[in-house]
Amino acid sequence: MRRFPSRRAAAIGLTGAALMLVAACGGEDENGGSTAASSDGAAESANLVWWHNATNEPLKSVWTEVARDFEAQNPNIKIKVQPIQNEQFTTKVPLALQGDEPPDIYQQWGGGQQADQIRSGKVADITDATSEWIGDLTTITEGWKTDGRQYGVPYSQHVVGFWYRKDLFEKAGITEPPTTMAELNEAVDKLKAAGIAPIAIGAKDRWPAAFYWDYFVLRRCAAETVQEAMATQVMDDECFIQAGEDLKAFLDTEPFQDSFEGTTAQQGAGSSAGMVANGKAAMELQGTWNPYVMSDLTDDENLDDKLGWFPFPAVEGGAGDPKAALGGGDGFSCTTGQADACVQFLEYIVSPEVQEKLVTSGSTTLPVNPAAAGAIEKPTVKEIQAYVDQVPYTQTYFDVALPTAVGQALNEAIADFVVGQGSPEDIVAAVR
């Protein structure tokens, strides 16, 4: 589970100096194994070092348990589990990949960041090694491909949609969750009339604002157009400008809470997630991790019963698929040293057995192995799973799919636009 993924992590200001210190200490990690796995066939014996970001329960214990179970089944492989604070991955991984002893398995979110990392030459191409079983998983595995080759495997899936308060919808007289933009605008009006902030957004963190533009693009542009733009980093199709205009029209309805320009997404009761959790706002466009974030920000024990979910509405006249979804996931990459043993472990992680364990322990919202979907118990999550099962395709968040520098520049341009600076053309121009 990735409640606070790095790009969504609370950006508490550690200075660069502190990061440097952390980075400088990074070299100390002794790599347990020097035995290079043979390039073909199963690993003879291996000592794997595993960097994951689960420093919080329940996932932390689950991962340790998974590693021990795997060792019991494969006596020749030992795994050294090293939970690492999520924010440290951005600095630790580049340094480790520059060094001689990178971890054998490490946290990977795919997309452009993965493509950056591959340039180090240390990330293992696992296309052939995973070919037998990767097809059993959902298509989200595409997000861990670079130039058509598989460099990582996800273990959990996220999708972005509107989380809403059923009680506030009822209070405002909204009977059905909106399915079109017209209906969404109508709901916004009704909520305003009832004196309720319609939608909360953590615009200070930029990425929540980017979800809106991303979705308008998915509705306006054909799937191929979007995928080509992600690959070439050129957005010259008219539909990208139209998406900006759609966003502008939506912003003109003033759907967000007061002072949304300075609101964070996940920190404290005043954040956008906190506002929804405490009934101060009715909706938020967020990922599937949101209920976990919200439950930490309120005393309300019955929050789960009050929360509903609906997908981003259809946009009339758009060339895009009205059901296309925006999402992503968490995964792992292998480094070249002991890739065979690593792949063996990854296969175990996505097996129905482990996937079910992730779901039932509350570590993962949506599994990547459809065989584990039956383990989902929460009704809202079941709805989401049912939705995900029938979407034509899931597009990775643009900022993750694009190279990091480009994705962040895009987020900045979108966030600026949402707070009233710049034009639809400026957003497209931010992608160089």
Add this chain to the structure above:
Amino acid sequence: MAVNLAETSTGRARARPVERRRALMRKRAELTLLLGPALVLFVGFVLLPIGIAAYYSVHEWNGFGPIDQFVGLDNYRRAFEDPVFRGAIGHNLIIAGLSLLIQLPLSIALALLLNRNLRGRGLLRLVVFAPYVLSEAITAVLWLLILQPDGFVDQVLRAVGLGGLVQPWLADREIVLYTLFVVITWKYLGFGIILLLAGLQGIPRELREAAALDGAGSWQTTRYVVLPLLGPTIRIWIFLSMIGSLQLFDIVWIMTGGGPAGSSATMATYLIDHGFRRYEFGYGSAVAVILFVICFVFALVYQRYALRRDTAGALTRAGA
């Protein structure tokens, strides 16, 4: 090496020069011993990183793979062409200017007040100095809560009938920088006051008494005796305040991240945003070098023209 040289030359030399040389050598050994560690640290942790940053800054490098894309001064050009970075420099200068115009007079006034024989003076000094002891991160989070919509500030304003003054303090692009300045003032005012109080302690009581005997009023004494003698302290405060304003980071980063839309970005938040968040280590280094040069040039010029008078008496010999 010095030892060898000395040995070969002692043979032919006469006694007195030998002694003199030995003394010289001892002095050198002493200097090496005392300065060596500091020098190694300074070179290793100050000069070398600056050099490495300068090297990175002429390359396009995202932290992975070899550093082989030499781009010359493109990174510097890009920085100066980016309106967000130009804005950031402007914001740093605004903060610096406001510090001079508002913090300085305020610090002096409060220091003069606290230097008097007031009841509860110790407690007042403690209260004024307390914010300075808090870490920047705590200060920022504290003020985030105080300034959030319907937070403490808004409620107090409404309670006293000034509800019309309530603003989106950190969300309005026009006022966010000034909101931050208030927080910075709250945080650092105590430091200025303590510095100036120390300066005031150094002014001999006799001078004021003499002025009083000559018929000077309280204001005249302050204006013509105390303030001029406080000059060196004020100049040091200005120096520290200017450098602090140029390198402003923590509070801004936590409270606004430089937003909304870059309206509160400083050079340092811009640097971290690009260098670490976007993996643009080459470009980030160029920004770091620019920040360094601005601070360094300011420090040199200020030392040369403003602080020289203060250090002059201490360094020159008799007759100066």
